[in-house]
Amino acid sequence: MEAASIPLVGLTSYQALHDILQLTAGQKVLIPAGAGGVGTFAIQLAKAMNAYVATTTSEAGYKLVKSLGADQIIDYKTEQFDEVLHNYDVVFDTISGETLEKAFKIVKSGGQIVSIAGLPNARFGKKYGSGFLKTNLFRIATHKITKLEK
Numbered sequence: 001m002e003a004a005s006i007p008l009v010g011l012t013s014y015q016a017l018h019d020i021l022q023l024t025a026g027q028k029v030l031i032p033a034g035a036g037g038v039g040t041f042a043i044q045l046a047k048a049m050n051a052y053v054a055t056t057t058s059e060a061g062y063k064l065v066k067s068l069g070a071d072q073i074i075d076y077k078t079e080q081f082d083e084v085l086h087n088y089d090v091v092f093d094t095i096s097g098e099t100l101e102k103a104f105k106i107v108k109s110g111g112q113i114v115s116i117a118g119l120p121n122a123r124f125g126k127k128y129g130s131g132f133l134k135t136n137l138f139r140i141a142t143h144k145i146t147k148l149e150k
Helices: 002-020 037-048 059-068 097-106 122-127 131-141 143-149
Strands: 028-031 052-057 072-075 088-093 107-115
Touching (some): 002 037, 002 107, 037 052, 052 059, 088 097
Parallel strands (some): 028 052, 052 072, 088 107
16 A cells, blocks of 8 residues: 555656756755655655755754755754755745745745645636635635745
8 A cells, every 4th residue: 555655756746846847957946854755756856857956854864865865954953944045946845834934935036836735725726616615715725825925
């Protein structure tokens, strides 16, 4: 059963980094939670795309993310990534909440953030025909993130 998750996290990482963000060689990408399931695949894929990769992990995950190719590793227990990183092209958020909010502080103007965690926003609701009520509930629930996005 656990083996079924391998292609799913691989495909999730590929779709986010390649299809949506269109990550290119030389771009700087933050992948929070690098020692997690999606993070481990995303780091390797981003490095294969010749990107500069920053990630967050605890001391316990340091050796793992380093072995996967992470260029900059931030121990989230002792450092805040939004105080260390600046002018990033891309953030691939796998956590949401406060992490997603902080991502807006490090991404440069014109940069991109994609999140696979948290609630969908109103734009998603409209695109996928969620109806008036659901779309407006998405709008209310994600108001803060939508404001940061603008």
